[in-house]
Amino acid sequence: MTINLKKGGRINLAKEAPGLVRVGVGLGWDVSNYDNTFDLDTSAFMLTEQGKIPSDEFFVFYNNLRSPDGALVHKGDNRTGAGDGDDEMLEAQLSKVQEGITDILFVVTIHDAEIRNQNFGQVKNAYIRIYDLDTHAQIAQYELDEDFSYETAVEFGRLYLKNGEWRFMAVGQGYSTGLQGFVDKYA
Numbered sequence: 001m002t003i004n005l006k007k008g009g010r011i012n013l014a015k016e017a018p019g020l021v022r023v024g025v026g027l028g029w030d031v032s033n034y035d036n037t038f039d040l041d042t043s044a045f046m047l048t049e050q051g052k053i054p055s056d057e058f059f060v061f062y063n064n065l066r067s068p069d070g071a072l073v074h075k076g077d078n079r080t081g082a083g084d085g086d087d088e089m090l091e092a093q094l095s096k097v098q099e100g101i102t103d104i105l106f107v108v109t110i111h112d113a114e115i116r117n118q119n120f121g122q123v124k125n126a127y128i129r130i131y132d133l134d135t136h137a138q139i140a141q142y143e144l145d146e147d148f149s150y151e152t153a154v155e156f157g158r159l160y161l162k163n164g165e166w167r168f169m170a171v172g173q174g175y176s177t178g179l180q181g182f183v184d185k186y187a
């Protein structure tokens with residue numbers, strides 16, 4: 001059974017998916033204008049309570065595919081988003097997350113958005129979903145239902161620790177920045 005989250009919606013993984021060991025995080029999107037190449041990039045910031053990454057290696061993206069604690073693995077860059085299903089994926093093993101990290105924030109940015117004059121107003125069917133990697137059962141999905149226009153970057157969802165239990169929240173916050181803007185904010 002999958003839970004459809006709205007913006008701001010939260011679930012407790014310990015309650016909704018007891019026995020969950022490895023979490024799959026899938027992001028998908030399509031674009032309305034296929035004459036143009038849209039390269040959306042998924043990245044993750046593993047944050048402490050201070051809202052910062054403890055070191056650069058806890059910024060997991062296409063050039064740093066694995067966090068130092070081995071808890072988070074990025075499955076690689078998709079350059080077009082063509083086709084159905086997940087376009088970019090990450091795998092998380094929450095029991096391995098380094099102590100002190102309380103938040104794993106997933107963001108999506110458009111590569112070279114400014115140069116190519118692209119924004120999320122041209123992106124369709126964008127979603128983030130989390131599932132059990134071992135059983136492939138989907139746990140929750142959040143479809144980006146905001147009417148974005150000029151935004152070029154989105155904080156999409158986050159896994160976060162509360163009272164010793166991991167939870168997931170649908171964030172859906174757009175920004176007119178790029179990956180560097182998030183690095184400036186969280187590094």
Ligand SMILES: [Ca+2]
Nearest residue numbers: 040041078079
């Ligand atoms: Ca990409």
Ligand SMILES: [Ca+2]
Nearest residue numbers: 029081082083
């Ligand atoms: Ca797609």
